[in-house]
Each structure stands twice: as C-alpha cells, then as structure tokens.
Amino acid sequence: MPNATERPRMPSIRDVARLAGVSHQTVSRVLNDHPSIRDETKQRVLDAIRQLDYRPNAAARALVTSRLNLIGVLSATVGEFGPTASVAAIEEAARAEDYSVTTLNLPDTTPEAIGAAVRQLLREQVDGIIVLAPQVRVFHVLRGMAIDVPFVSLQTASGAGADSVSPDQLEGARMATRHLVALGHEDILHLAGPQDWIEADSRMRGYLQALREADLPTIPPIRGDWTADFGHYAGRELARRQDFTAVFAANDLMAIGLVHGFRDAGLDVPGDVSVVGFDDIPVAAHVWPPLTTVHVDFAELGRRAIARLLAALRGVDAADVVDAERPAPALIVRDSTSSPG
Incomplete structure (x- = not known):
C-alpha cells in the first residue's frame, strides 16, 4: 500500500496510449501535430489526454x-x-x-x-x-x-x-481627427489598417465618431496593411484626387510612406495636405516633416x-495590482499638420 504522503505518479505517454487504445508512437505524433493521424484517432488521444490531465514534462x-x-x-x-x-x-x-x-x-x-x-x-x-x-x-x-x-x-x-x-485607441483616433477638424479641415480621409484587426477597427471607429460629432461628411476609408510601402503607394494614388485636405493614417509607418508618396507626386505636406499618424514610433519625430501622431505607452x-x-x-x-484606468493616449503635434491652404 503506497505511503499516504507519497506524491501520486504523473500519467505517462504510455498511460495515454493505453486509454486511447493506440501505440505510444501514435500519441507522440498527435502531440506533434503529425498530418498522418486520422481525425477519429486524434480525437481519442486528445480525449485520453484530457481525462488523464497528461502533459509532457519539459524539464x-x-x-x-x-x-x-x-x-x-x-x-x-x-x-x-x-x-x-x-x-x-x-x-x-x-x-x-x-x-x-x-x-x-x-x-x-x-x-x-x-x-x-x-x-x-x-x-x-x-x-x-x-x-x-x-x-x-x-x-x-x-x-x-x-x-x-x-x-x-x-x-x-x-x-x-x-x-x-x-x-483607449478609439479615443486616440478621435483626438487625431478632432485635431484636424480644429485646424479647419472638413474633408478628412482615413487610411485604415487591415480588415479583421481589432486595432484597425477601433481607430476607424474613433475617426468616424469624431466626424459625426463635427457634422462632417465621411469619405470611405482605404484599407492598408500597416506598411510604409502601402502608404507610399496610397500617397501617389491619392494625389490624383481633389476631394480631401487631410489624412489620418492608422499607424505611423503608413503615415510616413504616405508623406513620401505625396512628395513624389508633387504635393507639399502640410501645405497641400495634412497627415496624422498613430503610435508615435521613435522615428516619427525625425522624418520630414516631423509627424503629428498619437502617442501610446506600449x-x-x-x-x-x-x-x-x-x-x-x-x-x-x-x-x-493593476490600474483599472486604461493608459491614456496623447496627441503629439508636430509639423505634418496645419490649417488648409
């Protein structure tokens, strides 16, 4: 009879195999997501693992x-x-x-x-x-x-x-958009992040809320991919349009690429179009013009x-142990925004 103070034996891979009616090699393959295992066999092994509360020992x-x-x-x-x-x-x-x-x-x-x-x-x-x-x-x-x-x-x-x-990314996006509104911009475009990204959705909703509060028209947002390359492409393409005077980009990388694209197309930032980013990455203060953006304490x-x-x-x-208040974003105003010409 085992000693009452003796620690119970942890289940082994062979215990799992025995309960599932398979070999221990099959259990190992399931644990390593081997593609050759049939679904019903895999399910039996997973059920046995859960029943035994088995975990491989890592150390x-x-x-x-x-x-x-x-x-x-x-x-x-x-x-x-x-x-x-x-x-x-x-x-x-x-x-x-x-x-x-x-x-x-x-x-x-x-x-x-x-x-x-x-x-x-x-x-x-x-x-x-x-x-x-x-x-x-x-x-x-x-x-x-x-x-x-x-x-x-x-x-x-x-x-x-x-x-x-x-x-509070929604509030950060409202701050960025309100800044452009306060400067006198009425036609403000949003360069959004990718579909399905929670951050992109929050920032887009903040932008839309700020425009509704100011009773300003909305222009359909453009979906980007967070990269400066996409921002550069978008800047060159958008320069052909005349239906906006400012852009709020969902992150700094796209905003920096956007400024580059506008410049390549012959537009001046902020003389012809103002640009705001989001995140306040370290390089944002050192591009030309220095980027107005929303600071987040990551x-x-x-x-x-x-x-x-x-x-x-x-x-x-x-x-x-954790402050219930969400870290507050802060608008950092630099030289990429001004009143519309």
Missing part, C-alpha cells in the same frame, strides 16, 4: 513543482514597433518576478496555425500566456480551445475570453499585462 523541475516559471507570448504583429516594445517590457517585468518568457511568432493566423502555436506553448508547460495577436479570428480560435492556464490579451475589443490590457501595456497575468497565477484580484 525536471516540473516533476517536483509542476511549475516552470515560464510565460508564453503568442504574437502575430508583423514587426510593428508597438507590440515589439510591449514584448521588451514583458520580458523585463517577467525577469523581475523570476519568470522566463518564450515567444512564438505566428507566420499566419489561420485557425490551424493558431491552434498549433497554442498547443506548442502548452507542451512547453508555460504557466500563462500573453496574446499579442489583435485579429478577431485569433480570439475566435482561442475561445474554442481548452486552455487550462491563465491568459491575458493586449487588444481593444471585449468578449475575447480573457482579461485584456489595452490603450511599454506600460507590457508591464500591466505581466502584472495581470501574475495576479491570476497567484490567485490575487487583478484590481489590487
């Missing part, structure tokens, strides 16, 4: 503590400055709390890629996950997965199935994400 430490002090970051942010700054702050704040960080960058956000990335983080026995993948479809996939560790998202929409940390977002996740891990009310 000897987990055998004793069941914790690796490891936080996973799931990122699908295509190299944007803001999320990169957040990740740096996440890593620094995690180290201060004796946690390590492992980051998985999604090459695409198909349901298959998202599911595989989350399963990989769970196989590495992360204690919690921070999601920097602000596309609606990412949260649709996450809601359908059995994720048994806390996770926090850096995003702006509600209903994502997790605690979230986010700046490092503070990263620190708050860690604080909220650690609160969940420690069973502490997040309200006791």
Whole structure:
C-alpha cells in the first residue's frame, strides 16, 4: 500500500496510449501535430489526454513543482514597433518576478496555425500566456480551445475570453481627427489598417465618431496593411484626387510612406495636405516633416499585462495590482499638420 504522503505518479505517454487504445508512437505524433493521424484517432488521444490531465514534462523541475516559471507570448504583429516594445517590457517585468518568457511568432493566423502555436506553448508547460495577436479570428480560435492556464490579451475589443490590457485607441483616433477638424479641415480621409484587426477597427471607429460629432461628411476609408510601402503607394494614388485636405493614417509607418508618396507626386505636406499618424514610433519625430501622431505607452501595456497575468497565477484580484484606468493616449503635434491652404 503506497505511503499516504507519497506524491501520486504523473500519467505517462504510455498511460495515454493505453486509454486511447493506440501505440505510444501514435500519441507522440498527435502531440506533434503529425498530418498522418486520422481525425477519429486524434480525437481519442486528445480525449485520453484530457481525462488523464497528461502533459509532457519539459524539464525536471516540473516533476517536483509542476511549475516552470515560464510565460508564453503568442504574437502575430508583423514587426510593428508597438507590440515589439510591449514584448521588451514583458520580458523585463517577467525577469523581475523570476519568470522566463518564450515567444512564438505566428507566420499566419489561420485557425490551424493558431491552434498549433497554442498547443506548442502548452507542451512547453508555460504557466500563462500573453496574446499579442489583435485579429478577431485569433480570439475566435482561442475561445474554442481548452486552455487550462491563465491568459491575458493586449487588444481593444471585449468578449475575447480573457482579461485584456489595452490603450483607449478609439479615443486616440478621435483626438487625431478632432485635431484636424480644429485646424479647419472638413474633408478628412482615413487610411485604415487591415480588415479583421481589432486595432484597425477601433481607430476607424474613433475617426468616424469624431466626424459625426463635427457634422462632417465621411469619405470611405482605404484599407492598408500597416506598411510604409502601402502608404507610399496610397500617397501617389491619392494625389490624383481633389476631394480631401487631410489624412489620418492608422499607424505611423503608413503615415510616413504616405508623406513620401505625396512628395513624389508633387504635393507639399502640410501645405497641400495634412497627415496624422498613430503610435508615435521613435522615428516619427525625425522624418520630414516631423509627424503629428498619437502617442501610446506600449511599454506600460507590457508591464500591466505581466502584472495581470501574475495576479491570476497567484490567485490575487487583478484590481489590487493593476490600474483599472486604461493608459491614456496623447496627441503629439508636430509639423505634418496645419490649417488648409
């Protein structure tokens, strides 16, 4: 008879195989998302894993503590400055709390890629996950997965199935648009972010709200891809039109490319057209003309994400350790905006 104080044996891969009626090699293939496994076999194995609460051991430490002090970051942010700054702050704040960080960058956000990335983080026995993948479809996939560790998202929409940390991007976009209105602009175009991106939607809604408040006409937004290359292309194409005097771009990279495109087409910024960006990336103050933009404290977002996740891990009310107020955006006025000529 086992000693009452003896720690119960953790289920092994062979226990899973026995319960599922397959070989342990088949269980291994399922864990590694091998494409040769039939759906019904895979489901039997997954059911057995859930029933036994089996997890592969990533390190000897987990055998004793069941914790690796490891936080996973799931990122699908295509190299944007803001999320990169957040990740740096996440890593620094995690180290201060004796946690390590492992980051998985999604090459695409198909349901298959998202599911595989989350399963990989769970196989590495992360204690919690921070999601920097602000596309609606990412949260649709996450809601359908059995994720048994806390996770926090850096995003702006509600209903994502997790605690979230986010700046008030809608208000930031209203500030940018109101600035152009206050200068006397009435025909203001929006260069929006990609379809399905939560940030792009929030910034577009803020723009539309500000125009409605000012009783100004709306011009159908142009969907971009966050890159300076697209902004440059858009600037050259838009220069052929005469139906706007200002543009609010959904991020600084597109705004910088836009200014370049306008200049190549013979337009002066801000003499002929004013441009506002969003994010306040470091180079925004050093392009010509220096870019008017909305500042977001991405490092503070990263620190708050860690604080909220650690609160969940420690069973502490997040309200006791994280400021409930969302980080406020700030309008930074530089030389890319002026009154219409």
